[in-house]
Amino acid sequence: MEVVLEGVSHTYNGKEYALEEIDLSIDGPGMYLVVGPNGSGKTTLLKIVSLNLRPSRGRVTVDGVDAWNTSKKEFAELKSRFVYSHDKPILLRGTFRYNLTMGGRLSGRVDEDFMKRLVELFRVEKLLERKSWELSAGQAKICSLIRALSVKAEVYALDEPFNSLDSSNVSRLLSVLRELSNTKAVLVSTHFLYEGLLNSAKKTIRLINGKIA
Ligand SMILES: Nc1ncnc2c1ncn2[C@@H]1O[C@H](COP(=O)(O)OP(=O)(O)O)[C@@H](O)[C@H]1O
Numbered sequence: 001m002e003v004v005l006e007g008v009s010h011t012y013n014g015k016e017y018a019l020e021e022i023d024l025s026i027d028g029p030g031m032y033l034v035v036g037p038n039g040s041g042k043t044t045l046l047k048i049v050s051l052n053l054r055p056s057r058g059r060v061t062v063d064g065v066d067a068w069n070t071s072k073k074e075f076a077e078l079k080s081r082f083v084y085s086h087d088k089p090i091l092l093r094g095t096f097r098y099n100l101t102m103g104g105r106l107s108g109r110v111d112e113d114f115m116k117r118l119v120e121l122f123r124v125e126k127l128l129e130r131k132s133w134e135l136s137a138g139q140a141k142i143c144s145l146i147r148a149l150s151v152k153a154e155v156y157a158l159d160e161p162f163n164s165l166d167s168s169n170v171s172r173l174l175s176v177l178r179e180l181s182n183t184k185a186v187l188v189s190t191h192f193l194y195e196g197l198l199n200s201a202k203k204t205i206r207l208i209n210g211k212i213a
């Protein structure tokens with residue numbers, strides 16, 4: 001699967017540009033790192049690539065289809081091939097376990113075996129019955145990551161996935177992302193370059209003030 005951005009710009013307020021004239025291709029499996037300081041446009045870029053935000057200008061094509069100029073039905077089909085995971089974990093009122101499957105809303109799209117493996121890897125078995133509002137920031141982040149990673153998709157756009165994680169969980173996540181990127185496109189945004197991250201990347205996209213540096 002190939003996602004191509006051509007001349008993509010985005011403004012939230014009609015004045016300043018969060019992204020300006022971005023040309024980029026996500027070309028099959030691999031890890032794509034999006035790095036840059038706070039406010040450089042990383043989140044905006046991930047939302048646009050994963051079809052969660054329509055850019056003010058420019059084109060986003062998925063396997064040659066102009067995503068924002070196609071039928072509603074085709075757009076929905078295209079979008080179902082992407083997963084976007086928010087920087088801030090967004091959890092529903094319910095347990096850790098409930099959030100992993102969003103109370104069944106994700107059923108059919110979840111790789112149950114992979115989810116089980118991740119629950120074991122991150123050692124969160126004991127948290128499964130805990131309510132989402134009783135989780136620490138790091139625990140909530142793990143919950144939202146396991147949920148995102150176990151949804152079957154082709155492109156995983158993970159916004160600041162390492163935020164709030166301790167060093168053991170950072171290295172566990174890094175190994176999972178390396179494995180996943182053998183078969184899927186994994187976009188990872190980060191404002192901090194963790195050890196081993198740069199040499200795991202197929203492509204590194206450096207953003208400064210909304211432009212590719
Ligand atoms: N919803 C929004 N409304 C207005 N401005 C926004 C919004 N989201 C982001 N911005 C602005 O767009 C720019 C890029 O933000 P963002 O993509 O979140 O950067 P990053 O993820 O690299 O920190 C920043 O200047 C930010 O203030």
Ligand SMILES: [Mg+2]
Pocket residue numbers: 042043044087159160
């Ligand atoms: Mg961000």
